[in-house]
Amino acid sequence: MQKLLLYNTLSRKKEEFKAINPPFVGMYVCGPTVYSDVHLGNCRTFISFDLIYRYLTHIGYKVRYVRNITDAGHLEGEAGDQGEDKISKKAKLQQLEPMEIVQQYTFGFREVMRLFNTLPPSIEPTATGHIIEQQIIAEQIIKNGYAYEVNGTVYFDVEKFAKEHNYTALTGRKLEELLENTRELDGQEEKKGRLDFALWIKAKPEHLMQWRSNWGQGFPGWHIECSAMSTKYLGENFDIHGGGMDLAPTHHTNEIAQNIAYCGKQPANYWMHTNMLTVNGQKMSKSLGNSFLPQELFTGNHSLLSKGFNPMVVKFFMLQTHYRSTLDFSNEALGAAEKGFNRIAEAFKTLKGLKANDSSSENIPEIQKACYDAMNDDFNTSVLIAHLFETVRIINSANDGKTKLTQADIDLLNKIYSDFVLDVCGLKFEEEGGEALTVLDKIVKVVLEMRAKAKADKNFALSDELRNKLTESGIKIKDSKEGSNWTL
């Protein structure tokens, strides 16, 4: 197994990855709350973890990748445990069953993930499917003395926990400062401490999603679902826990506290956080109203977009930036990514038709090693892609006869593309096959033959006319010594 470094939010540095029980790896990623369409920023996180999942798998780990669907318990509003459940609210608004909302947006999410060519997780559990598990954990936390019940709601006692454990381990914040800076809110006199959060929330009679419990009718708090589901499927202590950076200070901090209060164990050894997607320097978020829906991006149907972009181009655009950096979204950057992506796609096609030479003037094994080095250094896709462009140059040079490659070189280049572009990055190119395309190819070749004849006769007026007509039809002509080629 290769030496892999990954950045651990817990230690704030890159650490060598050591699996608890190799070759098995347990990875839990906080998934979406399915009360509305996922936007592009959400997608970035899941694309990043898809890459991590793919790479771990590629280098030989057997990964159990759990990504939950939050379909209950996620409240909105300022008051923490006083707000309304997001899904419940949407259901009321649209006069639908909450589960209809859940169904609609869960499927929408999966469809978008499919378009981005991400792999489905090994398990995709839902909060509503694990109500009992959440209750059991809450009960145990009460038994262990870290939670208390008031009037049908169960709160986690942060101050008590913080006396014995490092509550702010993930962010390194000081508890006193958190206490000082927490806003005083109305209607929270139930809670003992200002930082206390709900494990179980008493439901009002009209609340659409509620379950029986020892504390009366209610529903689970947001953080407890992740503790329950990660423990159930990955155990009390597993390898990697991930999510967006914005989840670290509250959601993940509370999740860790719950797990420790429940069983005394830090749930994950490595906590990984992906950075935000920004628009004009500001975080893309639903509440700011600056979010892009993936569909808008694909079709170009958005006021800020000049045209649509293929999902693979969008993914490539994201992969050009490291997952821990913010990525600023713009037409120009996306357009640049599109051209770069197309060059790689073209080189991949060219590679397939490359003819071998007796000797070699390039060091392909070195490039392969550089690709692994890049990925082993905290999944540095920026550097990986830089190396891929190096292969583009080599492939095109070889195609022009300016560079020599042996059959072994060509085979290795094919392996690099297959391993890194297709498997690890999860990019895919337009399908070659299809009967219609085959017929089209034949037709275009007939036209190109006619044009070649015209050129041979020095009838450039005709040859140019043929080329222009084809260009107008969206068919690009590339001339070379061996003849003419075409692409759509």
Added chain:
RNA sequence: GGUCCUGUGGCCGAGUGGCUAGGCUGAGCUCUGCAAAAGCUCCUACAGCGGUUCGAAUCCGCUCGGGACCUCCA
């Protein structure tokens, strides 16, 4: 206000104490009937001011700018 992160060439974006990131754009050249494509070359930057060092974009301090979190958000 507090905590943390960040500031790279026309644009997007990696990065290590000394050695070319890469992509896009622009200019020139090669190839070519022309064009496109491709290759080669050039535009060689690290917010500002100090400090450490033989040497710093990379370490430290200060200043200025941007952002995240502190209230739901991937």
